[in-house]
Amino acid sequence: xxxxxxxxxxxxxxxxxxxxxxxxxxxxxxxxxxxxxxxxxxxxxxxxxxxxxxxxxxxxxxxxxxxxxxxxxxxxxxxxxxxxxxxxxxxxxxxxxxxxxxxxxxxxxxxxxxxxxxxxxxxxxxxxxxxxxxxxxxxxxxxxxxxxxxxxxxxxxxxxxxxxxxxxxxxxxxxxxxxxxxxxxxxxxxxxxxxxxxxxxxxxxxxxxxxxxxxxxxxxxxxxxxxxxxxxxxxxxxxxxxxxxxxxxxxxxxxxxxxxxxxxxxxxxxxxxxxxxxxxxxxxxxxxxxxxxxxxxxxxxxxxxxxxxxxxxxxxxxxxxxxxxxxxxxxxxxxxxxxxxxxxxxxx
Amino acid sequence: xxxxxxxxxxxxxxxxxxxxxxxxxxxxxxxxxxxxxxxxxxxxxxxxxxxxxxxxxxxxxxxxxxxxxxxxxxxxxxxxxxxxxxxxxxxxxxxxxxxxxxxxxxxxxxxxxxxxxxxxxxxxxxxxxxxxxxxxxxxxxxxxxxxxxxxxxxxxxxxxxxxxxxxxxxxxxxxxxxxxxxxxxxxxxxxxxxxxxxxxxxxxxxxxxxxxxxxxxxxxxxxxxxxxxxxxxxxxxxxxxxxxxxxxxxxxxxxxxxxxxxxxxxxxxxxxxxxxxxxxxxxxxxxxxxxxxxxxxxxxxxxxxxxxxxxxxxxxxxxxxxxxxxxxxxxxxxxxxxxxxxxxxxxx
Numbered sequence: 001x002x003x004x005x006x007x008x009x010x011x012x013x014x015x016x017x018x019x020x021x022x023x024x025x026x027x028x029x030x031x032x033x034x035x036x037x038x039x040x041x042x043x044x045x046x047x048x049x050x051x052x053x054x055x056x057x058x059x060x061x062x063x064x065x066x067x068x069x070x071x072x073x074x075x076x077x078x079x080x081x082x083x084x085x086x087x088x089x090x091x092x093x094x095x096x097x098x099x100x101x102x103x104x105x106x107x108x109x110x111x112x113x114x115x116x117x118x119x120x121x122x123x124x125x126x127x128x129x130x131x132x133x134x135x136x137x138x139x140x141x142x143x144x145x146x147x148x149x150x151x152x153x154x155x156x157x158x159x160x161x162x163x164x165x166x167x168x169x170x171x172x173x174x175x176x177x178x179x180x181x182x183x184x185x186x187x188x189x190x191x192x193x194x195x196x197x198x199x200x201x202x203x204x205x206x207x208x209x210x211x212x213x214x215x216x217x218x219x220x221x222x223x224x225x226x227x228x229x230x231x232x233x234x235x236x237x238x239x240x241x242x243x244x245x246x247x248x249x250x251x252x253x254x255x256x257x258x259x260x261x262x263x264x265x266x267x268x269x270x271x272x273x274x275x276x277x278x279x280x281x282x283x284x285x286x287x288x289x290x291x292x293x294x295x296x297x298x299x300x301x302x303x304x305x306x307x308x309x310x311x312x313x314x315x316x317x318x319x320x321x322x323x324x325x326x327x328x329x330x331x332x333x334x335x336x337x338x339x340x341x342x343x344x345x346x347x348x
Numbered sequence: 349x350x351x352x353x354x355x356x357x358x359x360x361x362x363x364x365x366x367x368x369x370x371x372x373x374x375x376x377x378x379x380x381x382x383x384x385x386x387x388x389x390x391x392x393x394x395x396x397x398x399x400x401x402x403x404x405x406x407x408x409x410x411x412x413x414x415x416x417x418x419x420x421x422x423x424x425x426x427x428x429x430x431x432x433x434x435x436x437x438x439x440x441x442x443x444x445x446x447x448x449x450x451x452x453x454x455x456x457x458x459x460x461x462x463x464x465x466x467x468x469x470x471x472x473x474x475x476x477x478x479x480x481x482x483x484x485x486x487x488x489x490x491x492x493x494x495x496x497x498x499x500x501x502x503x504x505x506x507x508x509x510x511x512x513x514x515x516x517x518x519x520x521x522x523x524x525x526x527x528x529x530x531x532x533x534x535x536x537x538x539x540x541x542x543x544x545x546x547x548x549x550x551x552x553x554x555x556x557x558x559x560x561x562x563x564x565x566x567x568x569x570x571x572x573x574x575x576x577x578x579x580x581x582x583x584x585x586x587x588x589x590x591x592x593x594x595x596x597x598x599x600x601x602x603x604x605x606x607x608x609x610x611x612x613x614x615x616x617x618x619x620x621x622x623x624x625x626x627x628x629x630x631x632x633x634x635x636x637x638x639x640x641x642x643x644x645x646x647x648x649x650x651x652x653x654x655x656x657x658x659x660x661x662x663x664x665x666x667x668x669x670x671x672x673x674x675x676x677x678x679x680x681x682x683x684x685x686x687x688x689x690x691x692x693x694x695x696x
Contacts, residue, residue: 113493113494113539114463114464114494115462115463115464115465115494115572116462116463116464116465116572116595116600117463117464144575145461145572145573145574145575145606146461146462146463146572146573146574146603146606148599148603151598151599151602152599188602189602189603189605189606189609190606190609191461191574191606191607191609191610191613192574192606193574193575193579193610193613193614194574194575195544195575195576195579196543196544196545196575196576197544199575223572223573224463224464224493224494224571224572224573225493225494225571225572225573226493226494226539226540226541226542227492227493227541227542227543227544227547227576228543228544228575228576230541231541231543247464248667249667249670249671250499250671251468251496251499251500251667251670251671252464254499254536254537255494255496255537257537258493258494258537258538258539258540259539261537261538261539262539262541265539265541266541280628280637280639282630282632282633282635282637283635283637284630284633284635284637285630285632285633285635287630287631287632287633289628289630289631289632289664290664291628291639291662291664291667292664292667293664293667293668293671314639316637316638316639316640316641319596319597319599319639319640319641320641322597322599323597323598323599323641
C-alpha cells in the first residue's frame with residue numbers, strides 16, 4: 001500500500017535544476033495526502049513566475065507515479081509565504097539556516113524605477129520611523145553605483161569591522177545598522193565601474209555575509225531601473241513587500257509604473273506608494289508651489305490597487321540634513337503615519 | 349635593407365586579442381619611420397586605459413624586431429582621435445565602414461551618475477538647441493529601463509519603421525531623429541526587466557543598426573549609474589565628449605563626481621557641467637528659492653577643470669511641457685548659450 005512516507009521518500013529524489021538540492025530539503029512540498037491509490041500534494045514555489053515551474057511539477061509528478069500502488073497523482077502549485085521563501089533561499093544558497101547568525105523578520109524594499117525621486121530619503125525616514133517605534137532596524141543600500149545612504153546618516157562614517165564570521169554593519173546615531181558600498185570605498189566619490197554580475201554579487205554579500213543579527217525590519221534601498229540590482233534583490237532576498245516612491249511628474253509616474261509592473265511580475269507584494277517632492281512652500285510668502293505639476297499619486301495608487309501612504313513636500317531643510325549626515329534630526333511627524341501603515345501591512 | 353613597407357607587413361600580422369583583427373586594419377599603427385636599422389612607430393589606442401595596452405605594444409615590438417636588418421624598435425603609444433576611434437570601432441565590430449549608411453560627425457553623451465537630476469531634459473534641450481542652429485541632430489535614449497525621451501517629444505509617438513537595412517529613427521516635430529526602447533514597446537509603462545548583457549546589446553543596436561543617416565550631432569542620454577549602459581556607450585561609441593548634469597544637492601554632487609571619475613578613467617573628454625534645478629521662483633511673490641540648497645556647481649566644475657555651461661531653474665512649465673510631449677515649445681534663450689559653448693568645444 002502507498003503511504004505518505006513513501007511519497008515523501010520519492011519526492012526527496014527530485015532536485016531543483018538550479019541548485020541541485022532536493023525539493024523536500026528546499027521546503028517545496030506541502031500537504032501530502034493519500035486516499036486509496038490517489039496521491040495529492042502541493043508544490044510551493046518561491047515565485048509563481050519562475051521558468052522551472054512546469055519542469056518541477058512534471059518531475060515531482062513522475063517521481064510519485066513511478067511508485068507501486070499509485071493510481072493517480074494531482075499536484076497543486078502555489079506561491080510560498082515569506083517565511084517559506086526565507087527557508088528556500090537560505091537552503092538554496094548553501095547557508096545552513098540553523099547556523100545563521102542573522103534572524104530578520106521583515107524585509108521591505110524601497111523602489112521607484114526612476115532616479116532622483118527620493119528613494120533613499122524614503123528608505124532612511126522609514127528606517128528611522130521604525131526605529132523610533134522601538135524596532136531593531138537595518139538599512140541595506142543596494143544602489144552600488146550611486147549610493148546615498150552613508151552621506152545621509154554620517155558626518156564621517158566609520159569603516160565596517162570584519163570578523164571571521166562576516167562584516168559588521170555600521171551603526172547610526174540612533175542605532176540603525178547600515179551597510180553600503182560607500183562605507184567600503186577609500187573615497188566617497190570613487191566610481192564603481194562594474195557590470196551586472198559584480199553588482200549582483202555585492203548585493204548578495206550585503207544580504208548574506210553581513211552580520212545583521214536579529215532585526216525586526218531590514219529596509220533595502222534599491223537603485224533606479226529594473227535591471228540587475230532590482231532583479232537580484234527580488235530573486236535572492238525574501239521580501240515582505242515593496243514600497244514604491246514617485247514624484248508628481250507624469251514622466252516619473254510612467255517609470256514608476258514600470259517598476260510596479262516588475263514587482264508584480266516577480267510576485268513581490270506592494271505595500272504602498274509614497275509621493276515625494278509633492279509641493280514646495282515659499283519661505284517668503286507661504287504659497288504652496290506645485291513645482292512638478294499636480295499630484296498624480298492617487299491615480300497611480302488606484303491603478304495598482306495599493307494605498308497612498310503619504311506625500312512629502314520639497315523642503316530645503318531636507319536637503320540640508322541629508323547633505324550634512326544629519327537626517328536623524330528630521331522631524332518625523334509627517335512620516336510616522338506612513339511607518340504605522342507599513343508596519344501593519346508588512347506584518348500581515 | 350629594412351624599409352617601411354616591410355615593417356607594415358610585419359605589423360599586419362599582429363592581431364588585437366579581443367577582436368582578432370589586424371592592428372593595421374584597425375588603424376592602430378601610425379607614423380612608421382626607418383632610419384638605418386632603427387624603426388620607430390606609434391601605436392594608437394582607442395583609450396589609453398585599456399587592459400591590452402602592454403600586450404599590444406609588446407606584440408607589435410616583437411613582430412618588427414624579428415625582421416632581418418632591424419637593430420632597434422621604439423614604440424610610442426598615444427590615444428586615438430575621435431575620428432580614428434570611429435574607424436577602430438566600426439572595423440572591430442565587423443561593420444564595413446565604407447558600406448555604412450551612417451555618417452555621424454559628433455557624438456555627445458549626457459551623463460550624471462545620479463538619477464532624476466535632469467539628464468533627459470538637458471539631452472532634449474541640447475538636441476533642440478543644436479537643431480535650431482541648423483544642424484542635423486539625432487537623439488539616442490540609452491536609458492533602457494527608464495526611458496524618458498519619447499514622452500518629452502511626442503504626444504503619440506509613431507512606431508519606428510524598419511527596412512532591410514535597419515530601423516529608421518522617429519522624427520520629432522522639429523526634425524530631430526529619435527530612438528528609444530519606449531518607441532518599440534507595446535505600452536509605454538511596460539517594464540524592461542533585463543540584466544546587463546541585454547541592456548548593452550540594445551544600446552549597441554541603437555548605435556549600429558539604426559539608420560541615422562548623416563548627422564552633425566548625435567546626443568546620447570545615459571541612464572544613472574556607472575554600470576553596463578554607461579560602460580557600453582563609453583567603450584563602443586566614439587564619443588566627442590561628455591556633458592555632466594548635476595543638481596545643487598551635495599548628495600547629487602557626490603554621485604556626479606563618481607560619473608566624472610568614470611568618464612576620466614574611460615578617456616572620454618568632458619565638455620562641461622550643467623546644473624539643473626538650481627532654484628525655483630515663487631509664482632506669487634517672485635522670491636528665488638534654493639530648494640536643494642546653495643549651488644555647488646562652481647565647486648565641481650573647478651575640481652574637474654571643466655566649464656560650468658549653465659544653470660537651469662526648477663520651473664513648473666518645464667514639467668508640464670515634458671509631460672505633454674511638447675518640450676519643443678520650451679523657450680531656448682536660456683539654453684542657446686550652453687549649446688553655443690558645446691558646439692565650440694565638441695568641434696575642437
